[in-house]
Amino acid sequence: MTAQKKHAAPDLATIEDFLYREADCLDRVDLDAWFQLYTEDGTYWMPVSPDQQSPETEISIFYDDRLLMEIRRRNFGDEWAASMDYDVRCSHLIGNIRYAPEGGPADGWRVLSNFQAAIYYRGTTTFYAGRYTHDLVSTADGLKIRHKRVDLLNCDSAELGSIMIYL
């Protein structure tokens, strides 16, 4: 029911442009720019099971709020961290961008998309794929992400090693 929202729903080209901007931040490994695409109360969630209901009472791979995004961007690349002694390079592809048939914030919109991301780390390129769910809101600074859910195809598999950066 977008009629109740303060702003008219952006057209898909605008949404697409915004999602590409987010992917570009990650491809440039620029977490300082990336986290600014989120609202102050924004969250980023990567569950361990396909239908996971709660990030708080079940374990997740990621569930970052502003605080953890702030710590993570300061920790990223720290030469004291063994895991940060290597380049991280990313390449994201996003497609099938569409409005979700239901759900989403009362003051915004839920957008679904499919993604494929290749992450180069420690001499190996790992291929990730799955679905993004973006809850977007319109602010004075333009579109922002209130919540992003990343459903990895292999979220519960026995093949996931370290994941060094948001997907």
Added chain:
Amino acid sequence: MTDNHTQQIRDLVRKDSVHRDLYVNPEVFELEMDRIWSKAWIFVGHDSQVPKAGDFYATEIGREPVIMVRQTNGEVRVLHNRCAHKGAKLTGRSQGNCKGFRCAYHGWTYKLDGRLAGVPARKGYDGTPFDMKDPKFSLRPVAQADSYRGFVFATLDPHAPPLPEFLDDAAATLDNIADRAPEGEVEVAGPPLRYLHNCNWKMFVENLNDAMHPMVAHASVGNAARRYMEEQPEGTVYPPEAEIIFPFGSSYEFFDKMKITALPNGHAYMGGEVSIHSDYSDVPGYMDAMVKAYGEDRTKKILSQNRHNTIFYPSFTAKDAVQAVRVCRPIAVDKTMIESWHFRLKGAPEQMLKRTILYSRLINSNASMVGPDDWDCYTRIQEGLASDAKVWLDASRGLGQEEDTGAGRRKSFGTSDLSYRNQIGAWLQYMTSEVAA
């Protein structure tokens, strides 16, 4: 081969050092599968994963696929996940519910207790040795299975000592996890987090009582959190994340005071009365629920036990004060699956579970700012051990400074290598014990 490699194995372990073959030699790994993972009690799961009759959970004991399944009489059995006909695994799923098992290949069916229920077109076996009642045509139960406070262990060795004897005082960690629930019971909360490690299984287990690494390997996340907090306005209340992250940067003296206690069979625990989990804030309502259930004295006693990591050698590690456990499943000499499982304290406020989950996400997750640094260090060792420059790993810290506290138990300062040497001692014991012909 006649001596079962016994002398070769003994030559790999010195009083103060360990040969790299323990970590990189595939032949050693194969022997470990037979002599350790087929002999010791291995953690299978928690009985709350299979609450109803027919609920099953499939996993491995070493290399052996097994199924933990709830019977109609409430008992939990552990069966080999292998059809008695051609050996196919009976379930491809790791969990589910069924009335009985049916092999997907030729349709042999089994009751929940493993007894053969039927084979298609049985007439074809007329006049052959096939017998519905012969146990060799049923699903084989593992040699021994038992549970302690709901934690199910099994062994492939019919001669292994009973589970309580194997656990020794490590059992008190499981008691404490369950006792921290006002109802005296815990249940698994949600699916596990799986994290594939590119290292030998022993590196992971050894690290859990290694108190010389947190202030180095985990310095960066603490510093990042501190830098962020310092930028906040004066008087900002530290969030729970800070309570969890900061103790990892504690001093050598702090970890020394935590003490390390080595137990028989390679088990050990850090802490006891204080640990890096001692100073967590109270969760509203939890104390009231505990005192109501246990009274003040007993509550105080339960909450005063604070073991950081207890190692149940070789397969299982637990944190009593956090209600989180990690399960070690070796796959190859340089590949190990680590599963993190989490428990709800029955009768406690949901906030307790949220803290358990927050803890594990901050520390154990593949994407945390702690776990990947451990992961990287293990991988570096695995890679570094390829070098012929030095083939011995040092294990000498605190050697000769342990105190014998009786009954096969020893105690030392927290940053001692005592737990490492204790695990290697158990390793040698398993690896050189008489192997049944």
